[in-house]
Amino acid sequence: xxxxxxxxxxxxxxxxxxxxxxxxxxxxxxxxxxxxxxxxxxxxxxxxxxxxxxxxxxxxxxxxxxxxxxxxxxxxxxxxxxxxxxxxxxxxxxxxxxxxxxxxxxxxxxxxxxxxxxxxxxxxxxxxxxxxxxxxxxxxxxxxxxxxxxxxxxxxxxxxxxxxxxxxxxxxxxxxxxxxxxxxxxxxxxxxxxxxxxxxxxxxxxxxxxxxxxxxxxxxxxxxxxxxxxxxxxxxxxxxxxxxxxxxxxxxxxxxxxxxxxxxxxxxxxxxxxxxxxxxxxxxxxxxxxxxxxxxxxxxxxxxxxxxxxxxxxxxxxxxxxxxxxxxxxxxxxxxxxxxxxxxxxxxxxxxxxxxxxxxxxxxxxxxxxxxxxxxxxxxxxxxxxxxxxxxxxxxxxxxxxxxxxxxxxxxxxxxxxxxxxxxxxxxxxxxxxxxxxxxxxxxxxxxxxxxxxxxxxxxxxxxx
Amino acid sequence: xxxxxxxxxxxxxxxxxxxxxxxxxxxxxxxxxxxxxxxxxxxxxxxxxxxxxxxxxxxxxxxxxxxxxxxxxxxxxxxxxxxxxxxxxxxxxxxxxxxxxxxxxxxxxxxxxxxxxxxxxxxxxxxxxxxxxxxxxxxxxxxxxxxxxxxxxxxxxxxxxxxxxxxxxxxxxxxxxxxxxxxxxxxxxxxxxxxxxxxxxxxxxxxxxxxxxxxxxxxxxxxxxxxxxxxxxxxxxxxxxxxxxx
Numbered sequence: 001x002x003x004x005x006x007x008x009x010x011x012x013x014x015x016x017x018x019x020x021x022x023x024x025x026x027x028x029x030x031x032x033x034x035x036x037x038x039x040x041x042x043x044x045x046x047x048x049x050x051x052x053x054x055x056x057x058x059x060x061x062x063x064x065x066x067x068x069x070x071x072x073x074x075x076x077x078x079x080x081x082x083x084x085x086x087x088x089x090x091x092x093x094x095x096x097x098x099x100x101x102x103x104x105x106x107x108x109x110x111x112x113x114x115x116x117x118x119x120x121x122x123x124x125x126x127x128x129x130x131x132x133x134x135x136x137x138x139x140x141x142x143x144x145x146x147x148x149x150x151x152x153x154x155x156x157x158x159x160x161x162x163x164x165x166x167x168x169x170x171x172x173x174x175x176x177x178x179x180x181x182x183x184x185x186x187x188x189x190x191x192x193x194x195x196x197x198x199x200x201x202x203x204x205x206x207x208x209x210x211x212x213x214x215x216x217x218x219x220x221x222x223x224x225x226x227x228x229x230x231x232x233x234x235x236x237x238x239x240x241x242x243x244x245x246x247x248x249x250x251x252x253x254x255x256x257x258x259x260x261x262x263x264x265x266x267x268x269x270x271x272x273x274x275x276x277x278x279x280x281x282x283x284x285x286x287x288x289x290x291x292x293x294x295x296x297x298x299x300x301x302x303x304x305x306x307x308x309x310x311x312x313x314x315x316x317x318x319x320x321x322x323x324x325x326x327x328x329x330x331x332x333x334x335x336x337x338x339x340x341x342x343x344x345x346x347x348x349x350x351x352x353x354x355x356x357x358x359x360x361x362x363x364x365x366x367x368x369x370x371x372x373x374x375x376x377x378x379x380x381x382x383x384x385x386x387x388x389x390x391x392x393x394x395x396x397x398x399x400x401x402x403x404x405x406x407x408x409x410x411x412x413x414x415x416x417x418x419x420x421x422x423x424x425x426x427x428x429x430x431x432x433x434x435x436x437x438x439x440x441x442x443x444x445x446x447x448x449x450x451x452x453x454x455x456x457x458x459x460x461x462x463x464x465x
Numbered sequence: 466x467x468x469x470x471x472x473x474x475x476x477x478x479x480x481x482x483x484x485x486x487x488x489x490x491x492x493x494x495x496x497x498x499x500x501x502x503x504x505x506x507x508x509x510x511x512x513x514x515x516x517x518x519x520x521x522x523x524x525x526x527x528x529x530x531x532x533x534x535x536x537x538x539x540x541x542x543x544x545x546x547x548x549x550x551x552x553x554x555x556x557x558x559x560x561x562x563x564x565x566x567x568x569x570x571x572x573x574x575x576x577x578x579x580x581x582x583x584x585x586x587x588x589x590x591x592x593x594x595x596x597x598x599x600x601x602x603x604x605x606x607x608x609x610x611x612x613x614x615x616x617x618x619x620x621x622x623x624x625x626x627x628x629x630x631x632x633x634x635x636x637x638x639x640x641x642x643x644x645x646x647x648x649x650x651x652x653x654x655x656x657x658x659x660x661x662x663x664x665x666x667x668x669x670x671x672x673x674x675x676x677x678x679x680x681x682x683x684x685x686x687x688x689x690x691x692x693x694x695x696x697x698x699x700x701x702x703x704x705x706x707x708x709x710x711x
Contacts, residue, residue: 111480144490
């Protein structure tokens with residue numbers, strides 16, 4: 001409802017103003033006429049003035065009623081369509097507030113059934129599923145801390161802020177403000193009111209938790225190889241000092257562990273660098289198909305060792321996208337690394353590049369029968385075509401419940417211990433951030449025993465079309 | 466609404482329901498805080514949980530007294546009688562829930578003296594979240610008189626058992642791997658058992674809600690049904706680990 005047509009609360013105010021205007025004009029006319037009788041020499045001027053004042057008052061009256069008449073009707077309509085609100089502007093502001101707001105009445109201090117909801121805005125009604133006015137407060141909010149704070153506001157007259165969690169699996173954190181609302185004419189017993197405002201603070205808390213978790217995880221991941229390194233050093237200093245065969249074997253393990261630590265640190269550094277740039281759109285141009293073949297060449301040493309065949313399907317057209325070359329290479333590299341890592345000996349990994357796709361084609365299914373889950377989805381924009389790279393392996397695949405967590409840092413699918421496959425647990429997190437920066441998308445499809453397919457897709461520059 | 470001198474019968478009944486809801490909120494907070502105190506090794510929080518249990522006991526006595534008074538003076542029949550009896554039964558379940566939460570908090574105090582056991586306390590936290598969700602859902606069903614929600618809680622009872630079995634095995638492997646952890650692991654095992662029993666109380670409440678609304682017992686298959694009379698029985702269940710025999 002546009003604001004211009006609906007200021008219903010103004011209606012009663014403006015009629016009363018009209019009345020005062022009318023009254024003062026009347027007084028003016030009467031005064032002028034009396035003056036005209038008392039001072040006949042000025043009568044012509046004064047009567048003329050009275051006529052002008054009367055005429056202008058009439059005109060003013062006409063225009064005012066014309067302006068207010070429709071709005072009064074609108075106000076009445078708004079009033080009848082809502083049940084709790086009374087059609088006042090303040091009420092509608094209250095109603096439109098994003099945070100749940102409630103007004104609670106007190107009743108008797110020792111009777112919990114006395115706390116009733118007098119008013120609740122729509123956010124509160126939706127969140128707490130309040131059915132009617134006068135519902136018991138305790139039926140919708142049971143949290144003891146909040147109930148206590150409400151009591152304090154009602155009977156102690158003190159304002160408070162309480163934090164509480166709804167608990168359970170979808171843990172939401174709330175902050176509740178309670179404020180006493182003093183009633184006109186002193187506080188009659190049983191007529192106390194209190195204001196209760198709730199605000200969702202889940203996101204802030206979650207970010208904080210993630211930071212704490214990340215630090216703990218990162219140090220834990222570094223500690224494992226470090227512990228093994230120092231263990232071997234101790235052994236080499238001690239009884240294995242003169243055992244040539246053991247020494248060689250230990251040094252090999254140590255160098256592998258050092259490599260792993262190096263990779264982890266490198267991944268952490270590149271993750272933080274990418275995060276810093278995440279909100280700066282990339283400016284370069286990359287050919288996705290060429291990037292894919294470059295990565296396939298680079299990885300061939302590793303694949304030859306495991307006798308894995310990589311089938312590259314480059315498509316016909318040049319798949320040019322706007323992006324940062326190094327980062328795009330890293331996306332393909334990480335996806336391909338994962339595919340090779342989870343492929344059995346002498347398996348196949350398929351990588352295909354396609355261009356000029358629409359939004360829906362880009363994230364369409366590549367692996368019928370598998371669970372499909374978009375991990376990153378860009379905003380839908382019209383007139384943009386996308387180029388996509390799909391990496392498909394025939395490894396063990398993943399169960400449905402793991403898919404949403406794949407891009408979490410250090411998340412590993414259960415049963416896959418770090419070290420066994422030599423991953424850092426950061427590969428897909430890096431992929432996700434790069435794709436976010438490029439405003440692309442990432443879709444995973446997998447089912448146990450069917451392998452997995454990851455599709456990353458990027459917007460192509462508009463000039464090409 | 467503003468009768469101060471003589472409270473109507475309906476008001477008295479409402480008051481009992483409201484008291485039960487409040488008690489439910491307190492029990493929920495006790496369970497959530499007890500789990501938090503384990504996960505965060507928060508000694509102050511654990512102590513607070515132990516202390517607050519008194520309040521829960523007082524509320525329980527109060528509700529019982531009010532319900533008995535109402536039955537004696539008003540002689541409720543049909544749905545009113547069911548509501549009154551339901552309130553009494555739910556209050557008893559909630560009181561037991563509070564006791565179990567208190568026990569978890571006490572064990573958290575002992576655990577906090579030793580080394581942190583991250584992966585295991587995480588598992589306890591996960592199971593705890595599941596149990597709190599069930600408790601919250603069933604109390605929501607009670608305050609809103611929603612039959613479907615109560616039945617949904619009742620039907621998903623086996624989830625908690627599954628968690629319990631997984632945790633039991635996890636703890637066993639841990640203890641076998643490093644006998645020094647047996648002390649701490651035993652406490653964790655009892656915590657898991659307590660959580661499992663809290664889950665059973667939630668199921669009991671779901672049954673009571675169903676009875677209160679319909680006047681009938683829930684019929685139908687509950688996955689891996691257990692005799693529920695046993696749940697409120699303080700003697701330990703002898704088939705403690707619900708290990709699958711196959």
